[in-house]
Amino acid sequence: MNRTVLSSTLNTSIDPQCGVCSARFSQPATGRPQVYCSRACRQAAYRARQTVKHALAESTRLRDSLYAIRLEFDAASRHLAATLAVRDSVAPDAPRQDLGGGWETEVAMSAQQLRLLADRIHETVNDHSQIAYRYRSAGRVLRTGTELTRS
Numbered sequence: 001m002n003r004t005v006l007s008s009t010l011n012t013s014i015d016p017q018c019g020v021c022s023a024r025f026s027q028p029a030t031g032r033p034q035v036y037c038s039r040a041c042r043q044a045a046y047r048a049r050q051t052v053k054h055a056l057a058e059s060t061r062l063r064d065s066l067y068a069i070r071l072e073f074d075a076a077s078r079h080l081a082a083t084l085a086v087r088d089s090v091a092p093d094a095p096r097q098d099l100g101g102g103w104e105t106e107v108a109m110s111a112q113q114l115r116l117l118a119d120r121i122h123e124t125v126n127d128h129s130q131i132a133y134r135y136r137s138a139g140r141v142l143r144t145g146t147e148l149t150r151s
């Protein structure tokens with residue numbers, strides 16, 4: 001029988017596959033069973049696990065932050081709508097004592113607050129998108145699902 005075929009058949013059935021690069025490697029005769037083929041792959045897996053851990057924590061923080069911003073946004077948009085409603089409650093053709101000034105400043109300030117909150121939502125979502133990308137990249141390094149939960 002062809003030696004290469006025999007060897008690869010044996011390797012497939014016996015030798016473990018590296019958790020990072022998928023290479024088959026020989027388990028050392030003594031000591032703890034190895035999961036990775038080399039020191040480099042073991043370090044890559046460690047870094048990936050750290051990235052995953054960090055990404056999970058960052059994701060939680062950003063989503064908490066987004067929730068708080070949403071509450072502020074809700075309140076600010078209701079305030080803006082209410083401010084505009086007060087202005088609208090005066091019929092357009094009603095005789096005016098004056099121009100009804102004053103509401104512009106409040107509407108402008110309220111609209112500005114909404115814009116700042118929208119900017120914060122935008123930034124937070126962008127940050128989360130980057131975190132999610134790093135999380136997925138790290139997940140690809142750790143091919144097996146069990147590695148993701150290891151600390």
Ligand SMILES: [Zn+2]
Pocket residue numbers: 018019020021022023036037038041
């Ligand atoms: Zn490897």
